[in-house]
Amino acid sequence: MLKQHRELSMSIRRTIENNDEAGIRPSKTYQSFVAAAGGHRELNFIEKDVRNYITREVRNVSEQEDAKEFGKYLLRMKEKNPNFxxxxxxxxxxxxxxxxxxxxxxxxxxxxxxxxxxxxTTYNTNRYNLVCGSFVGVNHHGQSTLLGCSLMKNEEIESFKWLFQCWLRCMGGNAPKGFLTDQCASMKRALEACMPTTVHRWCIWHIMKKIPSKLNGYKAHADVEQQMSHVVWNSHSKDSFDRNWNDFLVNFGLADNKWLSDLYEDRHIWVPIYLDHHFWAGMRSTQRSESMHSFFNKYITRNSSLIQFVKQYDNCLGSREQAERESDxxxxxxxxxxxxxxxxxxxxQDAYxxxxxxxxxxxxxxxxxCITRLKNSALGYSVYEVGEQVSSSILDKFAVTYDSVAAEVKCQCLLFESRGILCRHAxxxxxxEQVSQVSPRYILERWSKKINLFDAASAAHSSSSQYQGQVINYQFRVPAAGDNSLGV
Structure with missing residues (x-):
């Protein structure tokens, strides 16, 4: 137990480093040594030595040294795969x-x-309070898939502009059709500048979560919250939302509430009925991105270094890839x-x-x-009213149109347009109409079971100049005097 008699062998140190890289806590690492040795008495070190080694040798680096090691790690990744x-x-x-x-x-x-x-974005990632941002998409299994990671010193407009332009360069200049964020004004302005054709959507979960704190000063605030949620989620047209919203304000005396007035002015960026005619792959909130950050938070503290963070990001990529392999x-x-x-x-069944x-x-x-009733029909174009019994006392009604010539069906609920899944009303x-086969337009390739990303990634790895049919030129840019940037 005396300090001068305690030591960590090279193999023990390497195991500690590997376990720390894998996100295993020091206490668990020490217990594994105890189990392998056959008891505490068989070890010539204690748990405190494991913690001290991690703090002193693995994590005790300056910010500049950490940044240098971080850059070296990214360069090694680039050497392993030219498409990094x-x-x-x-x-x-x-x-x-x-x-x-x-x-x-x-x-x-x-x-x-x-x-x-x-x-x-989230702050809880490293000792330098760098902002971590994750680009997250939805794969063909409906799982979250990581499409890039970032670290930023601040959340100013210019920082977001740099980041979004960087992401576009990485992805061949193809801007997404939809981009979902929280209510960050700097992010909104940067997106408008960098991706003007992209539809921007605010996370509705964050907005609805604020209702109690913003409106709890009013009488019957529980009724206010319930009615506002009903207006937001159950308005089936823009006109009906406007009417319902106005009635809601009048009924509760909220016409002068600035927060609600501002929300109404920005309704096109967060209210479902204003956005669901665009495809969102089922996303209405940033919770997929936040779930990625929660993964990091399991293994990374505010004392973690940059090199630890980037390695944990690789672990997260690996876990996502494994989940997709198992689903495939x-x-x-x-x-x-x-x-x-x-x-x-x-x-x-055959396609998805x-x-x-x-x-x-x-x-x-x-x-x-559902109860289907034909309202009118002419020249192969029919208008239906589909009533859905959502409870014993509530019957929701949806307008559905069917064009037999174009083999096209459209429902007022916009489920297919927003999620890519034909709704029960359609x-x-x-x-x-006794239709036995739907048009191929309703079977989306992005949900296909035939997608194989592992073959695509291997093809990208085999050639540094050709990537998914596009030629990409890579340059190692040496910083000039006063230029502190590095790009590969």
């Missing part, structure tokens, strides 16, 4: 100001799943049986991954609660 991308911008003291990186597989995934991006294997080896005799259901086919089946089951009309 990163850019750095340094402060005058050589500490990190801005950083972005994405591996080859993330870039391959962006070809399929870069149509909708969720982006969120399940699609290959098993088939979910159809719940009905509908040939349309069989179409989706298991996760997405289950969503389709949920809509087929929902048909049982399926009810197709059944009423």
């Amino acid at each position: 991308f990163f850019e750095l911008q340094l402060e005058e003291d050589q500490s990190i100001k801005l950083a972005f990186w994405a591996d080859a597989r993330s870039r391959a995934a962006c070809e399929y799943f870069g149509d909708v991006i969720s982006f969120d 294997a399940a699609d290959f080896h098993t088939v979910i049986p159809c719940a009905t005799k509908s040939p349309i259901e069989t179409q989706f 991954t298991q996760a997405k086919f289950r969503e389709v089946q949920a809509q087929f089951r929902g048909k049982a609660n 399926l009810s009309v197709l059944s009423f």
